[in-house]
Amino acid sequence: MVQDSSHDSGSHSPEDSLAQPQNRSELVNFIAAAREKGASDSFISDLLRSFGWPQREIERAYFVVYEELVGRPIPSPQGGQGESARDTFFYLLSFFTLGMWTQALGEIGFVLINHVIPDPLSRTHGDSSFQVAFCLARLLVAYPVYLLMMRKILKDIAAYREKTYSGVRKWLTYIALLLLALVGLGTLMAFLTSFLRGELTLRFALKVLVILTIDGGVLAYYSQWIQRRPAQA
Secondary structure (H helix, E strand, O other), X not given: OHHHHHHHHHOOOHHHHOOOOOOHHHHHHHHHHHHHOOOOHHHHHHHHXXXXXXXXXXXXXHHHHHHHHHOOOOOOOOOOOHHHHHHHHHHHXXXXXXXXXXXXXXXXXXXXXXXXXXXXXXXXXXXXXHHHHHHHHHHHHHHHHHHHHHHHHHHHHHHOHHHHHOXXXXXXXXXXXXXXXHHHHHHHHHHHHHHHOOOOOHHXXXXXXXXXXXXXXXXXXXXXXXXXXXXXX
8 A cells, every 4th residue: 555655646647747836936946947948938938928827927936036047136126115106106196187188178079069069958058168268277287297197107117127017007007997998888878878769969979979089099098008018128
C-alpha cells in the first residue's frame, strides 16, 4: 500500500504538468521556467492573458522575476499610496467636468431647437438669454478643466505604463460607461414610448438626437480609451 501511494504521488498526468498557476508565487515560477526554455516575454504574457491572468498580475510577477535576475529591488516611485489618491482625484474631476460641459452642450442644443421649432401649446415664452449664458459659463469653465485633467492623465499613463492597468482607471471609467449607457437606454425608451403612443414630434425627435449624439460620442470614445494598451518600449 505504501508503494502504491508513493507511486501515485510521484506520477504526473499531462493535465497536472500543464496546470495553470494558482497564485503569484506559482506565476513567478512559471515565467522563470518558460524564460529558461527560451520563450520570449511577449509570448509568455500573451499566453498568460489567454488563460485569464490580469495584466497587472503578470507585470507584478515580472517585477519579481527581474528583481531576482538583477539582484536588486525595483526602486519605488515617490508618492506611494498617495499616487492612487491623486489619480482618483484627477479621474473624478475629469468625469464630473465631462458631465458638466456635455450637459451644457446638450442644453444649448435644446434651446436652439425650442427657438427654431417653438411649442405652440407652451405658455412659457420667457427670455432664454440667462439659460444660454449659464450654459456658456459652464462650458467655458468645465471644458478647459476637463482638457487639463485628461492631459495630466494621459501624460501619467505615457510616463508610467503600469497606470494603464490601475484599478482606479478601470473602475471609475467603467462606472462612467455604465452611467452613459443608462442615459442612452433611458433616452431610447422615452423615444419609443412617445412613438408608440403616437405623440412623437419633430421637436422631441431632434432633442433625442442631440442626447444620443453627445452620449454616444462620449461612450464610443471611452469604450475605446479603456481598451488602449501602452506602446511597447
